[in-house]
Amino acid sequence: MVDSKDAIATNPLEHLRDLAEEHEAFWLTNAACTEVLYVSPSYERLFGRSCAALYGDPGDWINAVHRQDRARIQAFTSSPPDGSRRERYRVVLASGAVRTLDLNLCSICDGDLVLNVAGRAEDITELLRLEEQVRQTQKLESLGLLAGGIAHDFNNILAVIAANACFLREMASRTQSDDEREVLGEIDEAVRRGTGLTHQLLAFSRKQEVEPVVLDLNTAVSDTRRMLQRMVGEDVVIATSLEPDLAHVKIDPGCVVQVLMNLTVNARDAMPHGGTLTIATRSVDRREVLLAVSDTGCGMTTEVMARAFEPLFTTKELGRGTGLGLSVVHGIVRQAGGRLEMDSELGVGTSLRIYLPAEAAASVRQSQAIAIAARGDERLIVVDDDQHVRTSISRALRMRGYHVLEAADGPGALALLAEHGKQVNLLVTDVVMPGMDGHQLVASARRGRPSLDVLYISGYTDDAVLRHGVEREQTAVLEKPFASDALARRVRELLDEGRSRGHAAPPVGPAA
Numbered sequence: 001m002v003d004s005k006d007a008i009a010t011n012p013l014e015h016l017r018d019l020a021e022e023h024e025a026f027w028l029t030n031a032a033c034t035e036v037l038y039v040s041p042s043y044e045r046l047f048g049r050s051c052a053a054l055y056g057d058p059g060d061w062i063n064a065v066h067r068q069d070r071a072r073i074q075a076f077t078s079s080p081p082d083g084s085r086r087e088r089y090r091v092v093l094a095s096g097a098v099r100t101l102d103l104n105l106c107s108i109c110d111g112d113l114v115l116n117v118a119g120r121a122e123d124i125t126e127l128l129r130l131e132e133q134v135r136q137t138q139k140l141e142s143l144g145l146l147a148g149g150i151a152h153d154f155n156n157i158l159a160v161i162a163a164n165a166c167f168l169r170e171m172a173s174r175t176q177s178d179d180e181r182e183v184l185g186e187i188d189e190a191v192r193r194g195t196g197l198t199h200q201l202l203a204f205s206r207k208q209e210v211e212p213v214v215l216d217l218n219t220a221v222s223d224t225r226r227m228l229q230r231m232v233g234e235d236v237v238i239a240t241s242l243e244p245d246l247a248h249v250k251i252d253p254g255c256v257v258q259v260l261m262n263l264t265v266n267a268r269d270a271m272p273h274g275g276t277l278t279i280a281t282r283s284v285d286r287r288e289v290l291l292a293v294s295d296t297g298c299g300m301t302t303e304v305m306a307r308a309f310e311p312l313f314t315t316k317e318l319g320r321g322t323g324l325g326l327s328v329v330h331g332i333v334r335q336a337g338g339r340l341e342m343d344s345e346l347g348v349g350t351s352l353r354i355y356l357p358a359e360a361a362a363s364v365r366q367s368q369a370i371a372i373a374a375r376g377d378e379r380l381i382v383v384d385d386d387q388h389v390r391t392s393i394s395r396a397l398r399m400r401g402y403h404v405l406e407a408a409d410g411p412g413a414l415a416l417l418a419e420h421g422k423q424v425n426l427l428v429t430d431v432v433m434p435g436m437d438g439h440q441l442v443a444s445a446r447r448g449r450p451s452l453d454v455l456y457i458s459g460y461t462d463d464a465v466l467r468h469g470v471e472r473e474q475t476a477v478l479e480k481p482f483a484s485d486a487l488a489r490r491v492r493e494l495l496d497e498g499r500s501r502g503h504a505a506p507p508v509g510p511a512a
Contacts, residue, residue, distance in 0.1 A: 025121040027054075031080055031107075031114040034058055046101065046123050048093035066090035066098065073103075080114045081105045088124075099125045152432065152458075154194065155479075156386050162191045163392035166485055167399065212250045212336065214359045217281050217291055218242040220256045225279075228264045235274030236267070247283045247358035251336040259329050263293040263352060266326065270297025270350060288338075289358050294351035300344040329354075375488075378425035378495055379403040383413040383441065384457070385433045393428065393457070393487060400488050410436025410444070417445055424452070425495055431458040431477075453498040455490060 025046045027039040036058045039051050047064040054060050065073055069089040076087045084106045091099050101121045108116040165187040221240060229238050260279070267277045275296035282290040329352075333340055337357050344350040380402050384390040387408070394404040405420065407413035410433065417424060427445060431438040442454050456477045478490050 024123075027119045029058060029117045029119070031116060033077065033080070033117055037116070043121075046099065046121055047091055048095075064091040064093070066092050076103075077105065080107045080117050083107065099123055100128055156389050158191050158194045160388045160392045161187065163396050163487070165191070167392075167396060212252050214248050214250050215253060215256075216246065216248055217256070217289060217356075218246050220253060221260070221279055221281065221291075224257055224260050228260060228277075231261070231264055232268040232277060236271055237274075237276045239276055239278045241278065241280040243280075243282050246281050247286065247289050249289045249336070249356040250359045251332075251338075251356060255332045255336070259291075259332055259354070260293070262326070262329050267293065267295035267297060267350070270295055270299070275349075283358065284355065287358055288355045291354040291356065292351060293354075294349060296349040299346040299348050299350055301346060375400040376492060376495060377401050377403070379405065379420065379423050380426045380428055380491070381405045381407060381413055381416050381424055383407045383410065383427070383429040383433070383438070385409060385430065389430075396487055397428075397491065402491070409433060410438075410441035413441055414444055417449070422449065424449075425498065426453050426455060426491060428455045428457065428491070431456050451498075451501075453494050455494055 025040050025043040027043065028037045029035060030037065036055050039054055041051065043049075043051055043054065043061075047061055049060060049064050062070060062074060066089065073087065073089045076085070084104065086105075087103045089101060089103060091101060093099065100123070102124045104120045104122075106118045106120075107114045108118055165184055169184050221242060225238060225240065232238065264277065267275075271277075278292075278294045280290075280292045280294075282292070284290050330340060333354050333356070339355050341353045341355070342350065380397060382390055382394050382397070382404055383406075384393065385408055390406055390408065394406050397404050405416045405424075407416055413427070413429065417427075427442065429438045429441055433441075436444075438456055442452075445454075446452055454476065458477060458479060476490065476494055478487065
């Protein structure tokens, strides 16, 4: 292998020819810039004008400059530079394509006498596009952090509502009137919708672990449609054509939302003056389920379609696109064992078809778990920095006979463990807390009690949780919001598992 420096040293003329004909445009003029002494062949590619025309008229190059930049660049080149000067401007080719050039002018002098002016122009269009894509990606990451934080706080609020609604239902289960049951049902529905919103936020920020479940695409489309309509605005009509009795698919629900969001954003940008976005579902040969998203936008050329799924490829103007949308969709679909097809026609629109393997409907995850006996008399410690969440959890567990000690932070929980020692059967702790987080608390608690059972509760079980050291495969995690009966079932399961392993603490007597 020949080192590049060796190649330059052994064949400098070849290296200069490569620069002059491929990468940059060079030229040399007299001191007054009224005569072009030399211009490299690459000038024609960068400026879209002939070298012969420039030799004949040294000012011919200005005709390629964007009108908005022309006066500025003419002033910049009107006199020989004092040393070296740089400027950036745009040129417009005959095809209408706009390129950004980095211009460097340098005077060649003999003492104080300017003999010639040398110029170099480099096409930095792609470099600027990549820089903008990096900035857009950083913005998305920042928005993702914001979305994750909002979801965490919102889930805490929903957890309080859900737990207290369940508490009211259980307290007056035999004496509730129809109106009271209706009110509680509306609260449950509001919590469900709120939970759906947080899942959509987390899908946008990609802050949820991928958990494929068997689901109904029709329900996923219907639940997301309102959010999609807000994204496209009033000028775009969202129409749906959903096949009844659609076969189910196995995919992460958050990924479905992300796919629909990405495709909707692309469709919106393709229809700046309005149009129709159609989302359709169909069963295909009982083996696949089709999700089709079509728009009536500007469409794509064959060349653009060939690169549409490439990461960072975009035809949108600077600042409008990251080039990540379709590549993310492609990755999600492939991960779910599916495939994609796309058709597009200029001036007509684009249709993207996603085929996912069909699943048996009988295996659909049920939203209502079978109730089990969830009472007990064990001693528990509940740790959460949110007082309302902590109070709701503790109240729900006390209702079922448990002895509950409360702590607002990690040091408070360790103090309770030091006081009550082995009488504590289970530690229920939030994951993300100021100061000492849940994982640090558990690590400290288990130094003196290695067998202590733990239930983590979290506003969102995502990569942030994992960064705090909680491995879901090895630790029980309950995601907020949860009904108090779901919490009680999980606590009972962990206590029973601990008893079977010989981790049970001695009884503490009837709860106060």
